[in-house]
Amino acid sequence: MDKTYQPQDIERTWYEKWEKSSYFAPSGQGEAYSIMIPPPNVTGSLHMGHAFQDTIMDCLIRHQRMLGKNTLWQAGTDHAGIATQMLVERKLAAEEGKTRHDLGREAFIDKIWEWKEESGGTITRQLRRMGASIDWTRERFTMDEGFYKAVQEVFIRLYDDKLIYRGKRLVNWDCKLHTAISDLEVENKDQSGHLWHFRYPLADGMKTAEGKDYIVVATTRPETMLGDTAVAVNPTDTRYSSLQGQFVELPLVGRRIPIIADDYVDAEFGSGCVKITPAHDFNDYEVGKRHQLPMINILDPNGAILTRAEVYNSDGSVNGDLDDRLPESYHLLDRFEARKRIVEEFDQLGLLEKIDDHALKVPYGDRSGVVIEPLLTDQWFVAVADLAKPAIEAVEQGDIQFVPKQYENMYFSWMRDLQDWCISRQLWWGHRIPAWYDDSGNVYVARTEAEAREKYQLGHDLPLTQDNDVLDTWFSSALWTFGTLGWPEKTPELETFHPSSVLVTGFDIIFFWVARMIMFTLKFTDQVPFKKVYVHGLVRDQEGQKMSKSKGNVLDPLDLIDGIELETLVEKRTGNMMQPQLAKKIEAQTRKHFPEGIAPYGTDALRFTFLSLASTGRDIKFDMNRMEGYRNFCNKLWNATRYVLMNTENQDCGTQDEPVELSLADRWIISRLQETEAQIAKHFEEYRFDLLSNALYEFVWNEYCDWYLELSKPVLWDEHASAERLRGTRRTLVRVLEAILRLAHPMMPYITEEIWQKVGPLAGKTGDTLMLQPYPIAEPHKIDSQANSDIEWLKGVMLAIRNIRGEMNIGPGKAISVLLRNTDAEDERRLIATESLLVKLAKLDSIERLATDADAPMSATGLVGAMEILVPMAGLIDKDAELARLNKEVDKLNKEIERLAGKLSNEGFVSKAPAEVVAKEKEKLADMQAACSRLSEQKASIEAM
């Protein structure tokens, strides 16, 4: 083996071997355990969030596989409607100078498929590098034929059950992409804008309480006034009580609109009057519905002013009564141009009261980057009220449990205030809505046109055209757990692996995905989609910022695995940017954070880092220093193995269960292994990957390496040791290491597999791969509390001696003599058991006992319980150094004694605290007082010399 751990040498070959050997596929034996990957975007590449999430899933699935479950981890990608369409459109424009309209719908979709075949697999290749033990033979894509069948089936059944309807509703409209988009795709940005205060003249000669012939409304979007259909005030606002039910004359358009009263209006804000534009604002839309106001749409799909407004009644039906004319000078004027012009015109008319600066949130499309307009359009909706009820109950009753539990509140709060879900998108790429229309606009929903004719008994000559829209990608994602297992067919996979065991996901998509999966899955399978939802935090950069391409702080997980030169990293981060003006800043930032580029850390170190960061918090700040620490941990494990192999290969390790004699150290490390196994099992149970990885780290480094390997040396290097004793130690060395490898495998699959190939056989294990070995389970009868306390005592003695060496500057090479005083029977017993170990590990010339009252030569002193450890100072140290050291100790003890004495002299504590707590404190105080007086005596005697 190399002297240092070199991850790049071992990773690739193992993954290929595992995959080729079908180790990832379900075993077909045992209880089923399944995880469905949250499908990443087919256009995407692996980012830190994926890598984090996939590490957790892989850790879970490998653990369950080793526990003997019939495990399925199924992966796939979603078709990402907008993202994919845009990507291929850009490519088409760049390469052929064409738009999708030049090609037509079918040819364009063919182009997308071509692109998908060539480039769609990036992320799955990257997943392999992460070591993800996915059953690739069952990889799914939301646009697969079989999956489309499930999507259609769900749509048709929901429609037939009246849970899907089509209607004219207000949606988030992207004026550049010409489609409705979901709330998830809208990014609200803080911006400083203005609040324009307009005077609206009162009709019919009415006057306000103050005698004015107008009222003032304030708006952040003046252009929408062309579509106003009311002015609202708070019903309790006495300033306007006489005006409720009266009318204003809407300037520029001359429309007569009512003054209504509604609680929605905040009397304290502005003038207390609000203009109501139901067709262009979500709040106004609700107000309009409450008051049966007409809705007047003034914008076209580009966000320009229409030549004629579209007027609807509050139920969405066409209103032919109201005047639909718009001022001619605004026709086809862009919304922002119109805004300017309207403000000017109000000013000229003397109707502009004032302009205030105003901070507001402006919605932007996250793909297009343009301001989103609420727009009245014909869209398909899912009526979610009936679906939500069982979905809420499933969580209330515990059929689905969130981990951590607090996220259930987040889920409930959203589910109890649910809006109907707009599922149609005006795109070409996606699942086309299975609905047909005749010339008079009647809707027929069926799988095919032929089926529609049959189902609705339509004549062959009735012309039908299919709906042009496609479904929201989340609509298909909501079927992911059962749609990918073959539903609506009753497949064996569906029978075995549904419901899935756990969903691993970020809290940011609880609403958009998790909740919808629960609703749809319950509706169509009468099963929950998953029994648990493990919700993890979001990965952020070292400054706590969200990682995003425009901020230039993204890290590619593969660069952390393979390493990357600084210049390449800078180029990667600043090349091909949406906002090139940020490049300089990003370059500087990158050079500051990664002055040397990034070293190759390997997959296992990256995975271990993710796991150790997976606590219950919402933010995960990724810290390169921690990853370096865990790379070092891999190296530690590597080198511990080298030591074990050097001392066991081609030697008698008791593989055939020959008789052995186990030393105290052997019994101790076996005992601690059981405790560690129990701890790890508990942490797995509770999804505490941070505590889990920490428990492993602690055991491997601080116990196995720091103590057990050292304690094994005196045995293995002892020429007089018996065969049983040598065998016992060798067997323990390899067996414990082999157990460590199995314990660690779900976290660090590569290094453990590589090492296990050598260590496994020495521990008597057979099998081609560590992956399929049984996971270690604690055996409580092997917990040896006496061995534990004896070794703790030994550590105490070692620590006392090392402390004296360290502080007295006695080099590690220099052997010293030790005197022991005030030993009790237990100390004596332990001394006999460990003397040879102490002599070798602490590098001692001799250990001698002194009678309890005997005088000692001038010595440095340490305490283990009541036992004094004296290191004679002759020729070694100066008096002052030892006195300083003792003073420090005595001061520390005195502080603690003062605190405890105070506590125990408190009447309240002694009478009210539990008796065992009081007894413990008393004992502690007595021990410390004893220790303090011993050290003080020692101080006095040194001073006297």
Add this chain to the structure above:
RNA sequence: GGGCGAAUAGCUCAGUUGGGAGAGCACCUGCCUUACAAGCAGGGGGUCGGGGGUUCGAACCCCUCUUCGCCCA
């Protein structure tokens, strides 16, 4: 404005019915000791965001304020 979350060592974070403040990294000192300098040994460092309350006892429970983050209006 409403809701949620966070604030513990220089940094990143643990801290499980309330009972002696921890880890890793960084720092200081000494060591190339035959597994490992990506290491070993020893050491220093915290008013647990501020204030108030409950309690014999609070990092932990309650109230309040401050700062930061996210979601919603």
